[in-house]
Amino acid sequence: MPLKHIIYFILAAMHLVMVALFAGHFAKWGNIKKPVTQALAVVGNYTGSNNIFSFFAPAISHQPYAIYLTKDNNGNEVVLDLKGRSPEFANRVNNIYGYMALPEGGPAFSTSLAQAVFNRYPDVDTIRVAMVVQQIPDMVEYRRGERSRWRFWFHRDFARDSTTINNRK
Amino acid sequence: MKKCIAIKNFFSADVPLSTLGYFRMAVGGFALVQLAFLLPDWSWLYGQKGLVPWEVTEALSTTYTPLLSHIYFLLEPLGVSIDFVVYGIAVLFLLSLAGLTVGYKTRLMAIMAWLLHLIISTTGQFTAYGVETFTRIALFYCMVLPVGQSLSVDALLKTCRPLPPYLVTLSVRLIQFHLCIMYVACGMEKAIGMQWWNGDAIWMALQQDQFKTVDMDWMATFPFVPKLLCWTTLLVETFYPVGIFWQRTKKLWLAAIIGMHLFIGIFLGLYLFATLMILLNLTAFGPHCFAGPAILRKRILFSSGIRRAVFTRLYRQDVV
Numbered sequence: 260m261p262l263k264h265i266i267y268f269i270l271a272a273m274h275l276v277m278v279a280l281f282a283g284h285f286a287k288w289g290n291i292k293k294p295v296t297q298a299l300a301v302v303g304n305y306t307g308s309n310n311i312f313s314f315f316a317p318a319i320s321h322q323p324y325a326i327y328l329t330k331d332n333n334g335n336e337v338v339l340d341l342k343g344r345s346p347e348f349a350n351r352v353n354n355i356y357g358y359m360a361l362p363e364g365g366p367a368f369s370t371s372l373a374q375a376v377f378n379r380y381p382d383v384d385t386i387r388v389a390m391v392v393q394q395i396p397d398m399v400e401y402r403r404g405e406r407s408r409w410r411f412w413f414h415r416d417f418a419r420d421s422t423t424i425n426n427r428k
Numbered sequence: 429m430k431k432c433i434a435i436k437n438f439f440s441a442d443v444p445l446s447t448l449g450y451f452r453m454a455v456g457g458f459a460l461v462q463l464a465f466l467l468p469d470w471s472w473l474y475g476q477k478g479l480v481p482w483e484v485t486e487a488l489s490t491t492y493t494p495l496l497s498h499i500y501f502l503l504e505p506l507g508v509s510i511d512f513v514v515y516g517i518a519v520l521f522l523l524s525l526a527g528l529t530v531g532y533k534t535r536l537m538a539i540m541a542w543l544l545h546l547i548i549s550t551t552g553q554f555t556a557y558g559v560e561t562f563t564r565i566a567l568f569y570c571m572v573l574p575v576g577q578s579l580s581v582d583a584l585l586k587t588c589r590p591l592p593p594y595l596v597t598l599s600v601r602l603i604q605f606h607l608c609i610m611y612v613a614c615g616m617e618k619a620i621g622m623q624w625w626n627g628d629a630i631w632m633a634l635q636q637d638q639f640k641t642v643d644m645d646w647m648a649t650f651p652f653v654p655k656l657l658c659w660t661t662l663l664v665e666t667f668y669p670v671g672i673f674w675q676r677t678k679k680l681w682l683a684a685i686i687g688m689h690l691f692i693g694i695f696l697g698l699y700l701f702a703t704l705m706i707l708l709n710l711t712a713f714g715p716h717c718f719a720g721p722a723i724l725r726k727r728i729l730f731s732s733g734i735r736r737a738v739f740t741r742l743y744r745q746d747v748v
Contacts, residue, residue, distance in 0.1 A: 264592070264594065264595075267595065267598060268439075268598065271598055271601075271602050274602070275602070275605050275606065275609065278606055278609050278610075279609050282609055282610065282612075282613035283613065300491070301491060301492050304491045304492075304493055305493070305546070305568075306568055307561070307564045307565035307568045308565075310561050310565075310610075311613075312610050312613040312614045312617065313614075313617050314558055314614055315618065315629060315633060316614065316617035316618040316620070316621060316624075317617055317618060317619075317620040317621030317623075317624070318621040318622070318623045318624075318629065319623060319628075319629050319632040319633050319636070322636045322637065322638055324637070324638070341479075343468070343469040343472060344468035344469055345465050345466065345467075345468045345469055346465075346697075346699075347462075347465045347466060347469075347700060348469045348472070348473075349638065350557060350638075350697070350698065351469075351473060351479075351552075351555035351556075351557075352479060352555065353638045354554065354555050354556065354557050355479060355480065355554055355555060358554055367484055367487075367488070368480070368484075368554070371479065371480045371481055371484050372479060374477070374481065375472070375477070375478065375479050375481075378477050393636065393637055395632050395635045395636065397628045397631065397632070398627065398628060398631050398647070398648045398651050398654070401631075401645075401648040402648055402649070407635055
């Protein structure tokens, strides 16, 4: 086998080893020097070998969602739901709601979404971004009569041309 | 020694070159459809003042990957507007995908498509989900593997150099192994959770308003149904490498995994993700699982001299 072919095999093997390592959460194993992990993560990001395949795993949690209570300069209040023009938009925006549910992600992403609503609706003066969560009973609870329900989680208030004016849990 | 020979045979067994051609067309075609789905909301997803503004994406980006804001920074001195950059990249992406799908200047088009997808998906990383992950993986393979050698304009124009068969086999095995690793990891991660053993995982997913497309409340009365679906998912995913490569089970496994993705598409509303996964499975393992029909097709095509000439050009080495 020519050297070129051997090199191809080695490269393919290395790529697959990286796929397997990242799929096995190797960055969280500990005792691995951080620069090495970071370098591999960069290579993996370009080659598509740095993914963790945790689709619907290990469990499915309650669903977070955001609604927007807006008020214009005449005092009219409207509750908005962010909708796009394509059915794919809902999947995308739900992903942001997932990040908003994280303690470190909440402020940045709720501010981003409030700004997006301000940009789309020029008449809106203030926005309350309310995070709600859909609590789903398991099958045993459902048979006992419990039903899924939306519960308020937290909210953040925003005014046009100013920073957050209020946070509540 | 026998094991070494078996491994060598596995990597030297003839694999139809057209497998890579189908893979390229499936990936390119799918990415074009995905682009068409996203274009109406393009500026919301990727614009400077979109759902997640560029400032936030830049601040939270840790992957040393180019972003749309970097492209704008480079082009701003030329008087280029932000919208021009955002939509210009979309047009370039569309052209590169069209070129990739038909196999015209395949390598160049694949590099462009991969790079542009990298920029776009990283800019919209907080809106991206599994479908972006697999599109990036597939476009990377289109870039590095000889996917333009078959069923392509390049093959018709004879602009490709002949490939040694081992390289075709290695390329197809690479894609197949990546899928195997992915499914094993998926299956094992699911198996850690109790919900996947008592059936609540399927129940919970079907009850979420974001995914709910069909009323499946009746499942609570017949809990063995979601439990069976969960167990089947665990089995099919965790033992995917064995099931898909073993002669006796390969067709069943391919059908089962496609069935699983169809379920995700229909009942959870993740149409694009399901379509991509079905296409990847069909192109990577279709010829392996259904070698018979492919050979039959060749025989039918060979019945005509003209067809043979076209076929030889399209498939090149397959016909040697």
